[in-house]
Amino acid sequence: MQKDQLEKIKNGKGxxxxxxxxGGSTPKALANYGVxxxxxxxxxxxxxxxxxxxxRIITSPAFDSHYILGAILFEQTMDSQIEGLYTADYLAQKKGIVPFLKVDKxxxxxxxxxxxMKPIPNLVDLLKRANERHIFGTKMRSVIKEAxxxxxxxxxxxxxxxxxxIIAADLVPIIEPEVDINSQDKEKSEAFLKEELVNHLNDLSExxxxxxxxxxxxxxxxxxxxxxxxxxxRVVALSGGYSREEANEKLKENEGVIASFSRALSNDLNVNQSDETFxxxxxxxxxxxxEASVNKK
Structure with a gap:
């Protein structure tokens, strides 16, 4: 693990x-992008x-480490290159942005x-490859719909x-138990979830x-x-289907939490935009x- 990257993620602004x-969400993401x-x-x-x-997103001058601390990649993105460098190396070396990898299936x-989560049969090999590709941490997602x-x-x-x-492989895991924003008993689910998270966190070693x-x-x-x-x-928040404006307003209300948005970040981008517009x-x-991540109400 890179100590400077850990410091950036733990204490950096962004x-x-x-x-x-x-695989499952890629066609929708492409369609939203105009493909x-x-x-x-x-x-x-x-x-x-x-x-x-x-x-195109990563190489954009707008994708700047002054605002962005890290980026979560899909497995095929990790194994692909940008300007002759593997994506994680490009992020770290050219952009100063910490690379993470989605590992769930x-x-x-x-x-x-x-x-x-579905089983992850090749997790050991995937974590080994993540280290070889200079990945800092991982992400895995579950969904809670009822309390x-x-x-x-x-x-x-x-x-x-x-x-x-993942910790044993010297990587930092992002644990993502998403509570569906449309859940009728979302508040109750969040109370149960917080209790379980605290219990597990207290059981971890120093x-x-x-x-x-x-x-x-x-x-x-x-x-x-x-x-x-x-x-x-760090605690980060997903946008979960909220518009960027609504997600930002809700994020501002939560002290110590920063964004980790997907759709809310890229929703207005289109393949047919000129570079200037993009x-x-x-x-x-x-x-x-x-601004929503660093400036709280």
Whole structure:
């Protein structure tokens, strides 16, 4: 682990850019970018197009380490290159931005109000490759749709079980138990989730560190205790389907939490924009998310 990168993520001003749309969400991400499904005929062509999109974002002057602390990559993005460098090396060396890797394989079917992670059969090999590609940390996502305490405990148990393997590989895991923003009992789910997270964090050793990626809570500062926990490097928030404006306003209400937005970051970008328009659009998004991350109400 790079100590300077740890210091940057722990104490730096800015946010984490989520550029990790995977197989299932890639067609939607491309369509939103203005690339329809008839533009590619197989998965290889699809991933090339999404890498082109991510390359355009990462190489933009608006994608600046003054505002952006880190970026979360998809596995194929990690194994692809930008200007002759693997993506993580380009981020770190050319941009001064810390690279993370999405390691989960997607969500299992909904069961008892939650979606656990699918098995990750190649995790050991993937973590080895992540180290070879100079990745700093990882991210893995589950989803909570109902306030079922036993199911929420199972989600957090699974997250921390994998997190310990990731820590053992000298990487920092981002634990992401997303609470669906449309859940009818979202506030209750968040209370159960916080309790389980605190229990697991208290069980970690002093050498173990994690990050948390959480939905913006119904009650502001619900997760303040987590931002202060000694085992938590940083608490970041996902936009979760909120518009950028709404996500930013909610983020400002939560002390110690910074953004890790995906759609809210790239939603207004389009393949047909001129470089000038593309860069200006991205800059507007980046600066607004940065302001919400560092300036609290």
């Amino acid at each position: 946010f984490i850019a989520a550029l990790d749309q995977s 329809s499904e008839d533009a590619y005929s197989n998965e290889e062509e699809m991933f090339k197009l999404v890498h082109d999109m991510r390359t 997607g969500l299992a079917e909904l069961s008892n109000g939650v979606q656990m 079922n305490p036993e199911s929420i405990k199972a989600v957090v148990d699974q997250q921390f079980e994998l997190a310990k393997q 050498e173990d560190n994690v990050m948390l990626k959480l939905s913006l809570p119904t009650i502001p500062n619900t997760y303040k205790e987590l931002t202060d926990h000694p085992r938590v490097v 860069n200006a659009t991205l800059e507007e998004a980046v600066k607004s998310i940065y």
